[in-house]
Amino acid sequence: MSAQTAFRWGIIGTGNISTKFAHDVLVDPSTRSKGEQHAITAVGSRNTASAQTFIDALPLSAESRATIEAHGSYDSLLSSPSIDAVYIGTPHSGHYAVALAALRTPSLRAVLVEKPGVCSRAEWLALERVAEEEKTFLMEAMWTAFQPLARVVRDALEGGGIGKLHTVQADLSIDMKPDALADTHRMLDPLLAGGALLDLGPYPMVWAVLAAGAPGEFGVKASMVKARTGVDLRSAWILDFGGDIQAVLSASMDTPSLTPSVILRGARGSIRVYGQPYCPTHVGITLGEEEEVFYGAEGKLGSAPPPPATQEAWAPGSDIAKAARGYEGAGWHFQADDVARSVRANLLQSSVWPWKNTSFVMGVFDQVRSQGGYVFPEGVLGVVE
Numbered sequence: 001m002s003a004q005t006a007f008r009w010g011i012i013g014t015g016n017i018s019t020k021f022a023h024d025v026l027v028d029p030s031t032r033s034k035g036e037q038h039a040i041t042a043v044g045s046r047n048t049a050s051a052q053t054f055i056d057a058l059p060l061s062a063e064s065r066a067t068i069e070a071h072g073s074y075d076s077l078l079s080s081p082s083i084d085a086v087y088i089g090t091p092h093s094g095h096y097a098v099a100l101a102a103l104r105t106p107s108l109r110a111v112l113v114e115k116p117g118v119c120s121r122a123e124w125l126a127l128e129r130v131a132e133e134e135k136t137f138l139m140e141a142m143w144t145a146f147q148p149l150a151r152v153v154r155d156a157l158e159g160g161g162i163g164k165l166h167t168v169q170a171d172l173s174i175d176m177k178p179d180a181l182a183d184t185h186r187m188l189d190p191l192l193a194g195g196a197l198l199d200l201g202p203y204p205m206v207w208a209v210l211a212a213g214a215p216g217e218f219g220v221k222a223s224m225v226k227a228r229t230g231v232d233l234r235s236a237w238i239l240d241f242g243g244d245i246q247a248v249l250s251a252s253m254d255t256p257s258l259t260p261s262v263i264l265r266g267a268r269g270s271i272r273v274y275g276q277p278y279c280p281t282h283v284g285i286t287l288g289e290e291e292e293v294f295y296g297a298e299g300k301l302g303s304a305p306p307p308p309a310t311q312e313a314w315a316p317g318s319d320i321a322k323a324a325r326g327y328e329g330a331g332w333h334f335q336a337d338d339v340a341r342s343v344r345a346n347l348l349q350s351s352v353w354p355w356k357n358t359s360f361v362m363g364v365f366d367q368v369r370s371q372g373g374y375v376f377p378e379g380v381l382g383v384v385e
């Protein structure tokens with residue numbers, strides 16, 4: 001693969017997030033920093049008609065769409081010689097088996113699997129071993145870590161202005177009106193490993209990891225409120241990073257969102273992340289007694305936050321937040337750029353979101369589920385310890 005050749009993706013699953021990912025990777029890469037050229041060359045669904053409908057909706061010319069293969073099963077897609085990498089956008093309980101099959105496909109160079117990477121730490125460690133054996137790149141699609149604002153926060157932490165980090169507070173709450181959802185909805189169905197923790201919990205965790213790392217030794221104290229199906233409606237957990245940094249984290253599927261959604265507090269100041277923690281709009285930094293200063297992806301926004309702080313304005317890709325975020329598309333393409341670059345550099349894992357981050361998150365979630373009494377039904381876990 002030369003630097004000029006488009007990186008060829010096969011998309012697995014044709015639901016909500018696969019659609020967003022696919023549209024983002026087709027955004028002109030010159031509109032973002034270090035953008036890579038991507039192509040979608042095949043789509044795999046449990047039925048061919050859905051794959052074709054997905055292709056028909058892609059923002060491409062009819063001629064280009066006609067070159068994309070529509071596969072009626074995931075195995076069929078994996079056998080295609082036209083793809084460099086797969087993106088897996090299935091419900092949680094499907095991640096392990098599909099990622100395993102993809103890693104075992106000799107022609108594939110990379111596997112990008114949606115968050116949460118899998119359903120348990122044991123599953124993730126098993127995938128790591130296979131990725132090493134097969135010499136195939138593997139990454140959890142933790143898109144937030146690749147967004148320009150994550151870099152702004154990292155730089156602020158590394159700059160040391162807020163002093164030594166003491167506490168991370170982060171929450172992702174979305175009122176999904178679970179009373180009105182069917183028991184078989186992916187958020188509520190234990191057979192699909194539903195629940196707030198696995199679906200929304202990765203986002204409070206990403207900020208905790210970006211700020212405090214992914215230690216091998218850690219402590220967790222957790223509490224869960226259950227939904228009628230037995231999955232967690234809300235989870236809250238305190239994470240002890242093994243030194244003197246603590247994180248107070250939570251996720252809820254029946255509570256309205258709050259901004260700032262993340263606060264990193266240090267000895268001399270704090271960093272606030274505004275908007276949804278999965279794709280923030282801007283960051284505020286307070287040093288000592290000084291006034292809060294706001295930053296977008298491109299730098300200082302001044303001491304007045306970009307208005308208005310409404311839920312619509314927070315949405316990935318919203319025009320209102322575009323000025324602060326500073327790029328075209330909704331933000332799912334940065335992780336794809338990292339995959340293409342890493343593969344070109346013959347890496348098996350990303351330097352931005354390496355395997356240890358996902359195994360740490362999965363290990364924390366194992367403990368939160370255990371303390372909260374959320375036991376997956378038989379058959380959900382592909383690796384039973």
Ligand SMILES: NC(=O)C1=CN([C@@H]2O[C@H](COP(=O)(O)OP(=O)(O)OC[C@H]3O[C@@H](n4cnc5c(N)ncnc54)[C@H](OP(=O)(O)O)[C@@H]3O)[C@@H](O)[C@H]2O)C=CC1
Nearest residue numbers: 013014015016017018045046050089090091092114115116
């Ligand atoms: N990064 C982000 O911002 C987001 C990430 N996500 C993550 O993406 C994944 C999918 O979520 P989302 O796109 O919202 O889900 P959807 O239900 O919209 O789509 C999931 C797709 O998976 C396939 N699938 C395979 N097995 C099943 C099954 N048993 N039941 C239902 N669908 C199945 C289907 O595609 P087909 O019929 O073509 O086979 C379906 O369209 C999850 O891991 C979730 O956590 C979700 C939202 C946002």
Ligand SMILES: O=C1OC[C@@H](O)[C@H](O)[C@H]1O
Nearest residue numbers: 017115174187199200278
């Ligand atoms: O990743 C996600 O972020 C946004 C939420 O709406 C969604 O449920 C979740 O999967």
